[in-house]
Amino acid sequence: MERVETGLRSIYKNAPPRLSGILEHSLGAGGKKVRPALVFLSGSFYRHNPDRLLSMALAVEVLHTATLVHDDAIDNSAVRRGRETINKAWGLDKAILIGDYLLAEAEELTMATENLPVIGLFAHTIKAIASAEICQSQDAFRPDLTREQYIERIAGKTASLLSLATESGARLSEAPLEAVRGLREYGYNLGIAFQIVDDVLDFIGVEEDIGKPVGSDLAEGTITLPSMLLMEHYPVDNPVRRLCENAGDRNDNIRQAIGMFRDSPFVDECYGVAMKYRDRSLHSLEVLPEGDLRTSLKELAAYVLSRKR
């Protein structure tokens, strides 16, 4: 993972001088580095070229950063990973353009794998993410989202990137087809679990841990599993529904929804759904050889459920 940090540093150090500072701000902001770790772990079960794995690990992290930069521009967010966002510090125009630059940088890194199916998967993943985000934006403040639509959306916006990480790792090694499939499904299901926990943390987390204000989803009108459960169980006089109908004070509604959720059994219910996907991800690992790598992937799945940030 040290090579990932060095690789990220070399991206902003080798960039045109006038871009360096903005790139350092976005790429050097820390973060959990779950996605590059997934590439390395998934790519190490079978014979592999470590340089190509490193390129791909950097590519998924840079792509992830690009999507965060554009998300923050869209939501007009001020804080990310405890730092000012690009749009806040440099303006919307720079955020759009730096996001584009990072997308292309990620593509160049993917290209360095010289593996056409992986390059194709990469492009396909960006389309899936953008497409899911467009649906999310079209569905903002619409209280009638179904459970299936919710899963479909988080599959596109989050699980697609985690399964890109695991599948590309597998494909860059000499993994048999069955192992490629197992790792892809591990990444996909882990991604769903990961996003459900993210959505829960947006309600019950602490700003210092999650690196952004609590209640950001509701502020943008994004309906997630916690909001859906609140609306299911309290169909009358519900703050989420009021928020969607633009009735009453916006911030009061958000605060009320957060308060209602925090002290409710719905937290456990959400974790229950996340655990179901985590269990599926663990099951997908059965086709892989036993050993330290498989254990690490299992631990990563456990971490995703227990994380506070």
Add this chain to the structure above:
Amino acid sequence: MERVETGLRSIYKNAPPRLSGILEHSLGAGGKKVRPALVFLSGSFYRHNPDRLLSMALAVEVLHTATLVHDDAIDNSAVRRGRETINKAWGLDKAILIGDYLLAEAEELTMATENLPVIGLFAHTIKAIASAEICQSQDAFRPDLTREQYIERIAGKTASLLSLATESGARLSEAPLEAVRGLREYGYNLGIAFQIVDDVLDFIGVEEDIGKPVGSDLAEGTITLPSMLLMEHYPVDNPVRRLCENAGDRNDNIRQAIGMFRDSPFVDECYGVAMKYRDRSLHSLEVLPEGDLRTSLKELAAYVLSRKR
């Protein structure tokens, strides 16, 4: 070129249903299709696979459209190619996300060429464009831009894409290295000439022809060759300088600058500079076999100088 239209149509027809309408709006808006024409012409001198050329022709047009969508979002423009912009019709968030989707679509199309150097060139070009646009945005309302900086910027934001079109066409055929170099330089120099004419048309064009309001560059603080000549020749009490210093009424300054330029010998001076680059582009074609293709490329260079839109 009919296959290009069909190919563009199939992109929005095969897209997720909720994206189709926005994609049709952006990809179906017409446009001159100079870039796909350059791919076909450049790729047809030597033995080639027509399907791969078509993929690449679509890729450059889709990439071009992606950059226009993001440009309009950045500039908060209302009209493009005579239509409402995506940001105007659907909002800023959709414009950012559809731009990202189109970037990935262009990458998938490039990938279909299965040519790694071309795929690499493609990613490199997006970085060059984004990087030049960031510099342009950092230099907004700064009157002290040098001629070299101006050329460097339009090389990045426009010439890079035209030389991607010509070089990728050449590389996708069995062109000898000398021909690849000739076509790349043709595209590059044509791109510089093309952008200078664009910058002149922003002063002397007609809104119905250019598909967007006259004076858009000045409104965004983008200093171009016409403004630079005005400031060189009228160092005192200059409307462009006043605009940069935020002195006097903004729209008055823009109108005055346009008026001063229209009736001046600087129009010819700008065309003179554009012609210099056009001549270089024509010269680069000398290494290519004589015939219809070379004649078409020469005619395209002539058209670039004479165009009104």
